[in-house]
Amino acid sequence: MAGRAQIPTRNSALIAMIADEDTVTGFLLAGVGNVDIRRKTNYLIVDNKTTVKQIEDTFKEFTNRDDIAIVLISQYVANMIRFLVDSYNKPVPAILEIPSKDHPYDPAHDSVLSRVKYLFSTESVASDRR
């Protein structure tokens, strides 16, 4: 496909998080927290005061950083910026939608599964058979 870049081998890349407080707390306990020289963190805690603009800006920032390998985003947060998440198509960083305490994972909303689901639609199967 046009515009696909080669993936450079990268060591010590970060895991970024856009999720609720408990999820971020848990992953920080597991050692993924990073604060760089500019005092920028690799996580955003989403609560009822977080605006959609903040989430969008953080998502764009994380997906444009070279030092991030995986972006974890709670699925209910991804639903707030669904257009942005679905239009993202770079291989790295990988965007993974994860469940949250109050919102279980729904495969119907997952952006990766939405991209590939047309392979299973009856329309595509029927048109191939004609």
Place this chain on the structure above:
Amino acid sequence: MAEIVSDQLQRASLDETKVKNEDEEEEECILQFLDSLDAYLTLVNSLSSSLREGWFDLASARQSMGHTRISSKLFDHKVHSASTTINITELDADNPSDPKPQFSLSKWATTKENPSSEVPNNSNLRHRVPIGVLDDGEKSNGTQVSSVVSNDIQKERSKSLTIFGGLVSPKLRTAQVSFETALDKIVEIANARSSMLSSFSQLQLNKKSSS
């Protein structure tokens, strides 16, 4: 005349073999796609379980330690590097049009950047000499190295816990383990995603070339 017919038959046979090979490749690609899709869904389900355990333990720790002691206000905002990071390699470097990144987890690297302190996710320690041939001195040296590594890892783990105070609830330690397990699954999900998208794009290319 006979030569022309034989030539035509040969070409038809070659075409048939070519189509057969293409069909086999496509079937293999479809199988790979379905396998990675199945792995992706299974792993996400498993991740949900690990996360639920982690949230439950965190809630238990919060109840025993108090809400103010486990809060995002206590997070360390001083400059520090992540102890657990990801290594990325490209699986099929010969095919730049179809990138397939491979992710691996590196847990609890120390700040001293001692390579022997890092624990790769598969924990395969390399031995230059088969274990049975090592003499007692070398065996005890190997044991000392692995105990130094596990001490360093324990130090890093404890450092993560100390942001919530010196004495923490055992539930907080259990929550830490649950989220570490969740990280392992996340890396596997990332690899399954990569494989799925790679085989999906291959199928799309095959479809375009055949239509």
